[in-house]
Amino acid sequence: xxxxxxxxxxxxxxxxxxxxxxxxxxxxxxxxxxxxxxxxxxxxxxxxxxxxxxxxxxxxxxxxxxxxxxxxxxxxxxxxxxxxxxxxxxxxxxxxxxxxxxxxxxxxxxxxxxxxxxxxxxxxxxxxxxxxxxxxxxxxxxxxxxxxxxxxxxxxxxxxxxxxxxxxxxxxxxxxxxxxxxxxxxxxxxxxxxxxxxxxxxxxxxxxxxxxxxxxxxxxxxxxxxxxxxxxxxxxxxxxxxxxxxxxxxxxxxxxxxxxxxxxxxxxxxxxxxxxxxxxxxxxxxxxx
Amino acid sequence: xxxxxxxxxxxxxxxxxxxxxxxxxxxxxxxxxxxxxxxxxxxxxxxxxxxxxxxxxxxxxxxxxxxxxxxxxxxxxxxxxxxxxxxxxxxxxxxxxxxxxxxxxxxxxxxxxxxxxxxxxxxxxxxxxxxxxxxxxxxxxxxxxxxxxxxxxxxxxxxxxxxxxxxxxxxxxxxxxxxxxxxxxxxxxxxxxxxxxxxxxxxxxxxxxxxxxxxxxxxxxxxxxxxxxxxxxxxxxxxxxxxxxxxxxxxxxxxxxxxxxx
Numbered sequence: 001x002x003x004x005x006x007x008x009x010x011x012x013x014x015x016x017x018x019x020x021x022x023x024x025x026x027x028x029x030x031x032x033x034x035x036x037x038x039x040x041x042x043x044x045x046x047x048x049x050x051x052x053x054x055x056x057x058x059x060x061x062x063x064x065x066x067x068x069x070x071x072x073x074x075x076x077x078x079x080x081x082x083x084x085x086x087x088x089x090x091x092x093x094x095x096x097x098x099x100x101x102x103x104x105x106x107x108x109x110x111x112x113x114x115x116x117x118x119x120x121x122x123x124x125x126x127x128x129x130x131x132x133x134x135x136x137x138x139x140x141x142x143x144x145x146x147x148x149x150x151x152x153x154x155x156x157x158x159x160x161x162x163x164x165x166x167x168x169x170x171x172x173x174x175x176x177x178x179x180x181x182x183x184x185x186x187x188x189x190x191x192x193x194x195x196x197x198x199x200x201x202x203x204x205x206x207x208x209x210x211x212x213x214x215x216x217x218x219x220x221x222x223x224x225x226x227x228x229x230x231x232x233x234x235x236x237x238x239x240x241x242x243x244x245x246x247x248x249x250x251x252x253x254x255x256x257x258x259x260x261x262x263x264x265x266x267x268x269x270x271x272x273x274x275x276x277x278x279x280x281x282x283x284x285x286x287x288x289x
Numbered sequence: 290x291x292x293x294x295x296x297x298x299x300x301x302x303x304x305x306x307x308x309x310x311x312x313x314x315x316x317x318x319x320x321x322x323x324x325x326x327x328x329x330x331x332x333x334x335x336x337x338x339x340x341x342x343x344x345x346x347x348x349x350x351x352x353x354x355x356x357x358x359x360x361x362x363x364x365x366x367x368x369x370x371x372x373x374x375x376x377x378x379x380x381x382x383x384x385x386x387x388x389x390x391x392x393x394x395x396x397x398x399x400x401x402x403x404x405x406x407x408x409x410x411x412x413x414x415x416x417x418x419x420x421x422x423x424x425x426x427x428x429x430x431x432x433x434x435x436x437x438x439x440x441x442x443x444x445x446x447x448x449x450x451x452x453x454x455x456x457x458x459x460x461x462x463x464x465x466x467x468x469x470x471x472x473x474x475x476x477x478x479x480x481x482x483x484x485x486x487x488x489x490x491x492x493x494x495x496x497x498x499x500x501x502x503x504x505x506x507x508x509x510x511x512x513x514x515x516x517x518x519x520x521x522x523x524x525x526x527x528x529x530x531x532x533x534x535x536x537x538x539x540x541x542x543x544x545x546x547x548x549x550x551x
């Protein structure tokens with residue numbers, strides 16, 4: 001079952017086209033990583049899903065509901081964490097949980113205990129007294145308080161320390177096992193590569209690449225890194241892209257035939273060589289540099 | 290839960306307003322006992338005729354306490370207008386400027402109900418202020434004035450404060466819907482009120498601007514006119530109610546449709 005569907009969605013802010021003909025599908029139970037540079041349209045897309053914005057044209061469906069007409073139904077089944085995670089700064093954290101829980105008509109105690117074990121929450125302070133990372137943790141806990149079927153997260157790990165970050169992704173994996181679908185945007189690409197079942201790459205409001213995490217880095221290129229005593233410029237050779245040379249280290253993406261690469265490398269004295277599948281970061285840089 | 294939060298959030302400004310306005314009423318009514326008609330000499334020395342008219346102190350018989358009440362009417366009107374316009378200006382815009390709108394709108398409650406709840410709390414506080422002012426005036430008169438006092442005048446003044454205050458409040462709400470992310474919307478509403486207040490004075494002292502009379506809602510309800518005629522001008526009451534309904538309706542619709550961009 002498709003849990004999120006966007007068909008030919010357009011959204012402009014005046015003359016600025018934030019999203020242009022976006023088509024995106026997310027299946028139930030997936031962890032979908034939504035990546036792209038700043039201003040690519042990630043947050044706009046997320047806000048369209050939650051009816052914070054209304055699209056100019058196109059159709060959107062979240063869990064089978066239209067955000068414009070059924071936004072309360074969507075929000076009952078969905079948890080959301082914004083990138084900046086602003087909540088009421090004058091409220092104590094436990095009051096914020098009580099405030100949030102009251103709208104779902106739930107007793108949050110048991111769930112909060114579980115979330116506290118993972119996120120190490122500070123219940124007694126006012127929200128405004130918390131650091132950015134701690135505010136983020138409170139926002140994540142609020143979003144997960146009612147055990148939603150779908151989590152929509154805008155840069156959820158931003159500001160968190162490495163231990164909490166690792167715990168958080170373990171929690172997401174656990175939630176996924178329980179049937180929860182997770183749609184999140186992030187700039188931490190190695191986390192996206194590690195935890196997502198599918199990845200979508202957005203550029204200037206258009207989804208330019210979408211595939212499973214395993215296939216995402218398969219763009220017909222291999223990442224090549226060599227160490228050599230003799231600086232040699234390969235940058236103009238056929239099949240080479242993203243060429244970087246720093247002292248004795250040379251790095252580039254190669255899309256040609258293996259024989260041709262061997263011939264090329266024969267021209268220099270190699271101290272070491274690495275030929276590997278590109279990482280998500282390399283793919284990202286390949287599209288945006 | 291939002292209703293409770295809004296009650297708590299607005300409590301401090303409510304208490305400050307009722308304390309200040311309440312003190313003004315108690316003070317001026319008790320002053321009427323001490324000063325009596327002598328105040329007329331002081332007013333004639335300090336304020337020329339047109340200014341007395343502008344401030345709603347013209348043609349008052351200071352032999353009665355009700356004239357002192359009329360004297361303070363415009364100052365309380367001004368203070369209440371500043372209070373309630375500030376409250377209405379920030380009802381929704383504070384959620385946008387403080388960037389809490391995303392959190393609030395992510396809860397499973399229709400945006401219509403969020404706006405209606407917040408508006409109703411602010412309206413409730415203002416109505417409570419007016420009711421308290423009514424009773425405070427009544428008690429002050431009862432304690433200070435021997436003989437009969439007119440409850441109708443207190444009712445008329447209270448109604449004028451209510452309608453006039455809500456006109457400014459609804460306009461502030463409407464303006465805030467055009468600039469929901471502005472942190473200075475409260476100051477803008479205060480400036481609007483001060484401009485309107487000064488406008489009635491400028492118009493009163495300048496005959497050439499007589500055509501502009503009644504642009505300012507402060508000109509709609511004057512303490513002296515109400516005290517002397519013992520009535521409110523029905524036309525201005527109807528215009529006031531019309532402005533309130535239209536401004537709230539447009540502002541409400543704009544906030545319902547507005548994009549949340551944090």
